[in-house]
Amino acid sequence: MKKLAVVGVCIVSLTVGCAFTPPETIGEVPSATTLPPASIDLVTPTPPPADVVPTEPTPTEPTPSVTPSAAPEAPAKVNCKKQKCVALTIDDGPSPLSDKVLDILAAKDVKATFFVMGSRVKQYPKAVKRMGAEGHSVQNHSYSHPQFWKMSADQIRSQLQRTNKLVKQQTGQQPTLFRPPYGQTNATIRKVGKELGMAQVLWNVDPNDWKDKDANTVVKRVLSGVKPGSIVLTHGLYPSTLEAYPIIIDKLRAKGYAFVSIPELVGKTPKPGANYSSGVKPKAKAKS
Secondary structure (H helix, E strand, O other), rough: OHHHHHHHHHHHHHHOOOOOOOOOOOOEEEOOOOOOOOOOOOOOOOOOHHHHOOOOOOOOOOOOOOOOOOHHHHHHOOOOOOOOEEEEEEEEEOOOOOHHHHHHHHHHHOEEEEOOOHHHHOOOOOHHHHHOOOOOOEHHHHHOOOOOHHHOHHHHHHHHHHHHHHHHHHHHOOOEOOOHHHHOOOOHHHHHHHHHEEEEEOOOEHHHHHHHOOOOHHHHHHHHHOOOOEEEEEEOOHHHHHHHHHHHHHHOOOOOOEEHHHHHHHOOOOOOOOEEOOOOOOOOOOOO
């Protein structure tokens, strides 16, 4: 019975990414010592359940390019060594709610970093194209959200490479960052990332929005956890999180924070093989 229960949990976890799975807690796990089955396609995920986001038919013809109505103005340069910065990161997309997330970010003039799953890029390519067109950083969160720490280097590499290819097809830019599923990492995972020219990004503020789907709770946890240089983990799959975004943005801006992408936050081009869970802080003590 224990084996059946574990298998059931794993199938649910892989099916919907971070939704309804154990939290993406940051952790170090041992390097894989045994090889899983030879197949790289561990699971073919399905769209999130109807009670999270509505389903959408998979496109049957090439997706047209998304052309903004007007060329976006180049954002003013932010120096996170002199100004309080925070990076808002959004995992597990794209999804049918991605356009609403992007509408909020556009209305608030915020640039975020999206860690997308390759399998969902195939399902919702227009959303990823729009992320890139509107100046957001689109990065890699694996192809099907498996447990990397149980996989061989070749399997991890395939997960990342397949997603990189799909993201580049839609945005024209190859990801240089990845976030391992569940935030669990080890030497094998980091080594594969370095070989692919990618840095690993974790976080230091987690409001557990996947677990407690209450906007006020999410807002309070983010505001209490953010410091200059923070990386905030969120999931763009829940209406409650979308409700929290405008409040989080307004309140942090009132405290003097600037919202930046991960590359801006770390203050330089991310180094392949490096690990980031926060960014640079102002040299002069910043008022919170």
